[in-house]
Amino acid sequence: MTAIVIGVGNRDRGDDAAGPLVCDRLRARPGASASLRMFVCEGSILDLGLRWEPDDHVIIVDAMRPASRPGRIVTVDATLDALPTPGAVSTHEIDVSVAIELARAIGRMPARLLIVGIEAAQAEWGTPPSEPVEAAIDSAVALVEELAASGGVPGHPAANVAS
Amino acid sequence: MTHKSLDLHVPTLTRVEGEGAMHVVVRDGVVEDVQLEIYEPPRMFEAFLRGRAHHEPVDITARICGICPVAYQMSAAHAIEHLAGVTVDGPIRDLRRLLYCGEWIESHVLHMAFLHAPDFLGVDSGITIARQEPELMTEVLHLKKTGNRIMEVVGGRPIHPVNVRLGGFYRSPSRRELRELVPDLERAHAAAVTLVRWVAGFEFPSIPDRLAAHTEFVSLRHPDEYPLNEGRVVSNLGLDLDVADYGERLREVHVEHSTALHATLDGDRRYQVGPLARWMNNHDLLTESVRALANEVGIGDAETNPFRSIVVRGLETVWAVEEALRIIDAYAPPTEPAVAVPALAGVGAAATEAPRGLLYHRYELDATGIITDAVIVPPTSQNQIAIEADLRDFVQSHLDLDDHTLGHRCEQVIRNYDPCISCATHFLRFSSDRAGGDA
Numbered sequence: 102m103t104a105i106v107i108g109v110g111n112r113d114r115g116d117d118a119a120g121p122l123v124c125d126r127l128r129a130r131p132g133a134s135a136s137l138r139m140f141v142c143e144g145s146i147l148d149l150g151l152r153w154e155p156d157d158h159v160i161i162v163d164a165m166r167p168a169s170r171p172g173r174i175v176t177v178d179a180t181l182d183a184l185p186t187p188g189a190v191s192t193h194e195i196d197v198s199v200a201i202e203l204a205r206a207i208g209r210m211p212a213r214l215l216i217v218g219i220e221a222a223q224a225e226w227g228t229p230p231s232e233p234v235e236a237a238i239d240s241a242v243a244l245v246e247e248l249a250a251s252g253g254v255p256g257h258p259a260a261n262v263a264s
Numbered sequence: 265m266t267h268k269s270l271d272l273h274v275p276t277l278t279r280v281e282g283e284g285a286m287h288v289v290v291r292d293g294v295v296e297d298v299q300l301e302i303y304e305p306p307r308m309f310e311a312f313l314r315g316r317a318h319h320e321p322v323d324i325t326a327r328i329c330g331i332c333p334v335a336y337q338m339s340a341a342h343a344i345e346h347l348a349g350v351t352v353d354g355p356i357r358d359l360r361r362l363l364y365c366g367e368w369i370e371s372h373v374l375h376m377a378f379l380h381a382p383d384f385l386g387v388d389s390g391i392t393i394a395r396q397e398p399e400l401m402t403e404v405l406h407l408k409k410t411g412n413r414i415m416e417v418v419g420g421r422p423i424h425p426v427n428v429r430l431g432g433f434y435r436s437p438s439r440r441e442l443r444e445l446v447p448d449l450e451r452a453h454a455a456a457v458t459l460v461r462w463v464a465g466f467e468f469p470s471i472p473d474r475l476a477a478h479t480e481f482v483s484l485r486h487p488d489e490y491p492l493n494e495g496r497v498v499s500n501l502g503l504d505l506d507v508a509d510y511g512e513r514l515r516e517v518h519v520e521h522s523t524a525l526h527a528t529l530d531g532d533r534r535y536q537v538g539p540l541a542r543w544m545n546n547h548d549l550l551t552e553s554v555r556a557l558a559n560e561v562g563i564g565d566a567e568t569n570p571f572r573s574i575v576v577r578g579l580e581t582v583w584a585v586e587e588a589l590r591i592i593d594a595y596a597p598p599t600e601p602a603v604a605v606p607a608l609a610g611v612g613a614a615a616t617e618a619p620r621g622l623l624y625h626r627y628e629l630d631a632t633g634i635i636t637d638a639v640i641v642p643p644t645s646q647n648q649i650a651i652e653a654d655l656r657d658f659v660q661s662h663l664d665l666d667d668h669t670l671g672h673r674c675e676q677v678i679r680n681y682d683p684c685i686s687c688a689t690h691f692l693r694f695s696s697d698r699a700g701g702d703a
Contacts, residue, residue: 144423206394
């Protein structure tokens with residue numbers, strides 16, 4: 102089974118670059134697994150559900166809204182449970198949850214879909230990632246590799262936990 | 265006749281590009297005030313451009329919008345090329361049209377299926393539609409993705425393309441790269457036709473007495489092709505201008521309730537831009553297949569009902585897919601991906617057809633090629649007065665509706681224009697004041 106890692110975010114907006122950075126480092130790791138496919142989604146996200154097949158194990162890495170602990174990593178299993186979506190939204194509010202629920206609505210969910218979220222400190226245009234998020238990238242990379250290796254295992258302890 | 269009074273207020277308009285508000289006041293059965301409030305702070309792009317080199321607007325202005333960056337790139341490039349006396353033709357010109365087709369496809373489909381269609385179906389989002397029509401929405405998503413894919417192959421990225429430069433591109437795609445788009449485009453064509461037939465089946469409200477004779481529909485007009493990058497500025501009421509002269513006739517005024525400027529012609533001529541205007545002024549330049557489909561779904565040569573703009577957008581999407589296939593079929597890579605564009609002192613202007621309508625740019629350069637003045641007039645700025653006029657006429661003719669339905673319909677009136685509020689630099693909230701109740 103192939104695991105697909107999708108890094109979502111904008112490289113030009115501070116901590117929003119977290120998803121693409123995780124993909125970059127996964128690609129650069131010596132002996133990067135051939136069973137791992139990575140791609141970065143910096144643009145239109147609505148068609149995310151067309152990027153995987155029913156048998157795939159998908160891990161989406163995205164920055165989360167700033168709260169209290171920048172750099173915190175949260176894993177959510179979205180395979181079965183619907184995510185809350187903002188309802189009638191402007192285009193500025195179309196996010197990963199909208200794209201996943203759209204995929205669920207058209208019957209295009211993969212065998213397993215995990216979201217690895219990295220809490221952001223800021224997403225200012227033209228800024229580099231903050232120190233806490235930069236420091237969390239390697240941990241996120243290790244977590245993604247672990248999740249990919251255990252793909253398809255029901256009730257994997259990494260699901261729905263924060264670290 | 266109703267003598268009701270009301271005050272409708274929608275503080276945050278949804279399913280638009282960007283954010284804004286709306287306020288309608290009715291007293292004794294007469295609409296007293298209508299305001300499309302755009303309260304997003306000005307983004308100062310014109311000021312940013314002053315002092316920059318002549319080759320930079322193509323990249324800087326692309327950042328104005330994530331939905332229609334190509335429109336900004338094309339208007340900027342053409343304006344500065346006009347100033348330099350450079351004409352881009354052959355395969356580079358075709359690649360620009362192909363890139364623009366990609367943007368039309370992704371933008372039109374996003375608006376039709378996810379922002380506008382929910383209004384007609386009484387649901388809150390495209391996700392609900394997807395649950396009801398999963399096969400249709402799968403093909404719609406693929407259609408949109410195909411538009412983004414064209415932008416990626418030609419422009420280097422699916423949004424904010426990085427491969428565009430003055431005079432053309434940094435790199436031209438190979439014939440093989442473009443040919444690989446064909447299977448997706450063929451599937452997309454079937455989806456676009458299905459989408460047109462689907463939206464044409466909606467029930468369309470109307471605004472009584474909204475006739476072509478009462479509204480000026482302004483667009484580009486090219487002698488040989490449905491317009492994207494080139495042409496004269498024309499209207500159904502006889503306007504026929506070179507783009508530079510059009511700029512001289514444009515008047516932008518500030519109104520207190522909007523951070524976006526309101527545009528008029530000659531200071532008092534209200535007009536609108538966008539798909540209905542393009543269609544009205546250029547329907548004879550469409551392919552036979554698109555015209556046949558238009559006949560099938562009841563779109564004539566002059567469609568004036570703004571609620572039916574969703575069908576015209578669909579027809580333009582079918583055309584854009586066909587145009588993309590035509591360009592790819594005839595494509596042979598250019599010898600060089602760009603032509604040189606010298607930095608000369610002077611003034612250059614251009615207008616191109618963004619998905620939402622005419623987008624005008626004007627640049628003034630000094631002898632070293634530095635920009636000393638920049639003017640950008642986006643389609644939503646040009647449509648604001650028409651939107652407010654539609655709101656006024658719609659509310660006045662539908663006062664029998666309850667407040668909830670009326671407020672919902674008013675949002676739909678605004679969405680008829682697919683407003684790009686961020687491009688116009690701005691945001692939307694809606695309110696209504698109905699004091700006194702029904703008499």
